[in-house]
Amino acid sequence: MTLTRAERTTGVLERRLFGPGPSNPYPEATEALARPLLGHLDPAFLEIMDRACEGLRQVWGTANRRTLPLSATGSAGMEAAFVNTVAEGDVVVVAVNGLFGERMCDVAARCGAEVVRVDFPYGQPVDPQRVAEAHPAPKVIAAVHAETSTGVRSDIAALGELKGDALLLVDAVTSIGGSELRADDWGVDIGYAGTQKCLGVAPGLAPFTISDEAFDRRVPHPRSWYLDLGMLGGYVGEAQGRARTYHHTAPTAMIASLDAALERILDEGLEAVRDRHRRAGETLQAGLQEMGLELFAAEGARLPQLTTVKVPEGVDSARVRAHLLEHFSLEIGAGVKEHASSVWRIGLMGPNATEESAAFVLDALGRAIR
Numbered sequence: 622m623t624l625t626r627a628e629r630t631t632g633v634l635e636r637r638l639f640g641p642g643p644s645n646p647y648p649e650a651t652e653a654l655a656r657p658l659l660g661h662l663d664p665a666f667l668e669i670m671d672r673a674c675e676g677l678r679q680v681w682g683t684a685n686r687r688t689l690p691l692s693a694t695g696s697a698g699m700e701a702a703f704v705n706t707v708a709e710g711d712v713v714v715v716a717v718n719g720l721f722g723e724r725m726c727d728v729a730a731r732c733g734a735e736v737v738r739v740d741f742p743y744g745q746p747v748d749p750q751r752v753a754e755a756h757p758a759p760k761v762i763a764a765v766h767a768e769t770s771t772g773v774r775s776d777i778a779a780l781g782e783l784k785g786d787a788l789l790l791v792d793a794v795t796s797i798g799g800s801e802l803r804a805d806d807w808g809v810d811i812g813y814a815g816t817q818k819c820l821g822v823a824p825g826l827a828p829f830t831i832s833d834e835a836f837d838r839r840v841p842h843p844r845s846w847y848l849d850l851g852m853l854g855g856y857v858g859e860a861q862g863r864a865r866t867y868h869h870t871a872p873t874a875m876i877a878s879l880d881a882a883l884e885r886i887l888d889e890g891l892e893a894v895r896d897r898h899r900r901a902g903e904t905l906q907a908g909l910q911e912m913g914l915e916l917f918a919a920e921g922a923r924l925p926q927l928t929t930v931k932v933p934e935g936v937d938s939a940r941v942r943a944h945l946l947e948h949f950s951l952e953i954g955a956g957v958k959e960h961a962s963s964v965w966r967i968g969l970m971g972p973n974a975t976e977e978s979a980a981f982v983l984d985a986l987g988r989a990i991r
């Protein structure tokens with residue numbers, strides 16, 4: 622690997638993280654990490670926590686009072702969602718059109734669910750009607766809003782209309798902060814996300830939201846102590862204005878970083894930020910097609926923040942990615958499973974969601990495959 626002189630002397634290696642995540646954080650989020658550390662029950666920290674929870678409500682599009690950053694990555698958000706709502710034998714319908722839908726099936730089954738899996742081809746969105754008809758009375762219907770493994774967006778609003786008495790559980794790891802997300806209007810009862818994609822923060826927190834109704838229908842004594850939402854209430858938002866109780870040591874630096882990124886996003890304006898993601902993705906996708914490459918995700922369901930593109934015939938996918946890393950300090954991702962060597966995944970998320978970034982990656986990729 623070739624390091625620049627600055628990198629050799631400072632020991633700092635700066636990558637342009639244009640893969641499926643983590644993405645480069647907003648500078649405000651990085652600066653917040655370097656501030657003097659606060660204790661987790663310090664009133665100054667609690668103010669930051671309250672503000673971060675309020676910012677999360679805005680990006681989720683919810684008024685849920687139980688909206689909080691869980692102290693772990695997106696997969697812990699997934700575990701929290703299922704372990705708190707699924708008891709032994711409960712029926713859970715899972716829409717599967719990629720790796721993260723598959724992971725949901727595994728997690729739900731470990732919680733004792735009777736999993737009814739509804740499969741769709743990788744690269745296609747889920748069909749809400751087929752999902753809703755898969756079982757007459759499930760406790761939970763689960764779907765991934767933005768499948769990072771394939772670059773596909775599914776219609777959560779339509780699922781919300783068809784969910785009946787089921788609780789709608791949604792993975793918004795890659796959509797939050799980058800796509801339209803209206804949890805309350807769409808009937809989302811439980812949602813989890815991650816910080817490392819369009820929110821522009823390092824990995825380490827799982828923004829989580831649960832409606833009052835879903836909270837009332839939760840498993841009273843879930844098998845996870847750490848992720849028990851009944852116990853987490855005292856740690857965060859639920860008791861706003863009241864004394865916090867210790868549950869675990871909140872990752873104060875990470876929450877300050879999240880707060881700073883949310884402030885950055887809300888200052889720019891949620892709509893403006895989403896529009897920036899849309900323009901960047903469209904520029905990239907148009908440019909790739911102009912280069913003669915074929916997009917993988919179905920037209921009409923393509924995520925702007927995560928583009929999947931087929932590796933051209935005769936091109937060594939891994940060699941190109943290694944070349945981009947070495948010569949441009951640019952990371953892009955491989956495809957997943959049987960698409961590992963035939964698809965690339967290119968993320969333009971958070972601060973990287975710009976038309977300049979799209980032009981940069983188009984230029985670099987064009988040179989690498991030449």
Ligand code: PLP
Binds near residue numbers: 770
């Ligand atoms: N769900 C989706 C859609 C994801 O993209 C990811 C991670 O990329 C996860 C869940 C898991 O999140 P984490 O890797 O932060 O645990």
